[in-house]
């Protein structure tokens with residue numbers, strides 16, 4: 001039985017036979033609550049570490065927006081597509097498809113590009129280098145198509161981005177921008193949406209049990225490291 005440490009990664013459904021449409025087992029509630037607490041505290045920690053935009057130089061503010069754009073504009077749909085390829089439950093599939101439709105139909109990459117242009121923060125070569133290694137780690141993690149860790153990573157990111165948008169918008173305002181469509185669209189705090197993501201996670205855990213040694217928080221931790229680099233910057237690695 002799950003014993004309070006969400007990193008133990010032990011789930012009691014391994015070996016159970018289930019159809020692709022599953023009723024989320026009630027036994028899972030304690031585990032899910034513990035996992036959700038861990039995700040929430042990771043989000044709280046990241047947000048608490050953000051600097052005050054008013055205290056940053058213009059170049060620091062530009063750099064954060066540029067590195068965020070360098071990561072999200074070209075990768076978020078790839079991450080979601082990886083998640084779609086990995087999952088098996090109807091709950092997770094429909095949630096991811098809904099998100100992908102919105103991303104493509106409303107062209108969120110274009111929305112983000114307009115946000116960066118208006119803040120004079122289009123990523124430069126050095127912005128791309130600054131995030132390269134941490135972004136590569138997330139890409140390779142997604143490429144392993146491991147369903148439960150990926151869905152958990154998505155749940156973490158969805159929760160994070162809603163609360164990060166106010167900070168991103170403030171950076172842009174300090175840079176003289178009034179283009180806020182991207183931050184307005186992504187800054188809506190949607191409790192139902194978050195609950196649905198955790199329901200998807202529970203369904204996926206039931207249908208694709210993870211091995212005991214699997215770190216289900218691996219992707220979330222890689223993404224946290226990447227977000228730290230977005231905010232703090234990193235020296236460009238040597239080209240050789």
Ligand SMILES: [Fe+2]
Nearest residue numbers: 076103108186
């Ligand atoms: Fe989006």
